[in-house]
Amino acid sequence: MSSDLHSALLTWYRCHKRELPWRGERDPYKVLLSEVLLQQTRAGQAIPYYHRFLQRFPTLEALAQAEQEAVLQVWQGCGYYTRARNLHRLAQQVVAAEGTLPTTVQGLRALPGIGPYTAAAVASIAFGEPVAAVDGNVRRVLSRLFAWEHPTPKQVQETADALLSATNAHPGDWNQALMELGATICTPQNPGCGGCPVAAFCRGKASPGRYPAAKVRKQKSLELVALVLQGPAGVYLERRQGPVLGGLWGVPMEEGPGALERLLARFGLDSAELLGPVHHEFTHRKLHIRVYRAPWMAGENPLHRPLSRLDQKILALAGAGPAHLV
Numbered sequence: 001m002s003s004d005l006h007s008a009l010l011t012w013y014r015c016h017k018r019e020l021p022w023r024g025e026r027d028p029y030k031v032l033l034s035e036v037l038l039q040q041t042r043a044g045q046a047i048p049y050y051h052r053f054l055q056r057f058p059t060l061e062a063l064a065q066a067e068q069e070a071v072l073q074v075w076q077g078c079g080y081y082t083r084a085r086n087l088h089r090l091a092q093q094v095v096a097a098e099g100t101l102p103t104t105v106q107g108l109r110a111l112p113g114i115g116p117y118t119a120a121a122v123a124s125i126a127f128g129e130p131v132a133a134v135d136g137n138v139r140r141v142l143s144r145l146f147a148w149e150h151p152t153p154k155q156v157q158e159t160a161d162a163l164l165s166a167t168n169a170h171p172g173d174w175n176q177a178l179m180e181l182g183a184t185i186c187t188p189q190n191p192g193c194g195g196c197p198v199a200a201f202c203r204g205k206a207s208p209g210r211y212p213a214a215k216v217r218k219q220k221s222l223e224l225v226a227l228v229l230q231g232p233a234g235v236y237l238e239r240r241q242g243p244v245l246g247g248l249w250g251v252p253m254e255e256g257p258g259a260l261e262r263l264l265a266r267f268g269l270d271s272a273e274l275l276g277p278v279h280h281e282f283t284h285r286k287l288h289i290r291v292y293r294a295p296w297m298a299g300e301n302p303l304h305r306p307l308s309r310l311d312q313k314i315l316a317l318a319g320a321g322p323a324h325l326v
């Protein structure tokens with residue numbers, strides 16, 4: 001079965017793969033950038049960021065020399081900003097040491113923000129190392145092919161490794177073929193089994209929705225208050241801290257009981273005008289934000305700062321978003 005499955009998938013991949021700017025790319029820096037983007041962003045949405053990033057930072061050296069704020073500005077709107085901060089640190093670390101990216105999974109794993117999937121993807125695509133890259137797409141495809149409801153990470157990795165070692169194709173092509181199948185045909189909802197190149201080998205195709213069983217995702221709800229301090233020159237912005245939005249800029253915000261009072265006291269204000277609610281979701285958090293506005297003398301144009309989508313929404317509600325101040 002194995003060699004038939006391989007040739008069915010590879011033939012399909014060669015004919016039907018999506019045209020993406022990083023397809024066929026072997027330059028390690030560009031491969032790395034595409035894989036970091038694809039960690040949490042769909043291919044279609046990642047394309048403009050990929051071009052923008054390379055235009056601004058065409059090499060690892062150029063990225064290493066940049067200010068973190070400039071990197072975040074290019075990443076603005078793409079979300080999961082830890083990726084951009086880590087990529088920047090990685091560039092500085094590599095350039096300060098040997099100057100080029102490590103060529104093996106082991107070497108890549110030691111770099112900031114590089115997990116097992118990204119290391120395997122870069123090592124296989126850019127350097128031809130025969131290692132299986134297992135992401136969510138590959139886990140889903142294999143679970144369906146072998147009708148696994150509750151696959152363990154070890155089971156998935158070992159099967160992916162065994163499949164990879166049985167192909168003569170370039171390891172990067174094989175990895176990308178499996179991922180492409182998961183991204184375009186064996187999708188989470190309504191997989192296209194009728195047009196699937198490996199349907200003949202699939203044990204789960206009678207009820208693909210069963211494989212793998214859905215994981216329960218817990219989302220915490222948080223109540224916050226945001227204060228837009230607005231003046232003739234723009235709005236008051238401050239640099240955010242913390243792992244999610246650290247390094248980006250935004251309006252003052254507080255969480256929990258007494259949040260508004262704390263914000264008013266911080267800026268010596270008696271009151272502020274309630275503008276309305278903004279809702280925003282991160283992977284594990286649902287934010288419900290009451291947005292207030294008060295007049296303020298000192299302010300700046302938010303166009304000049306890297307802002308998260310969350311802050312763009314808040315500023316838009318106040319009529320003070322970048323688009324309002326162009």
Ligand code: SF4
Nearest residue numbers: 186193196199202208
């Ligand atoms: S036949 Fe259906 S479930 Fe099986 S791999 Fe293809 S798309 Fe996925």
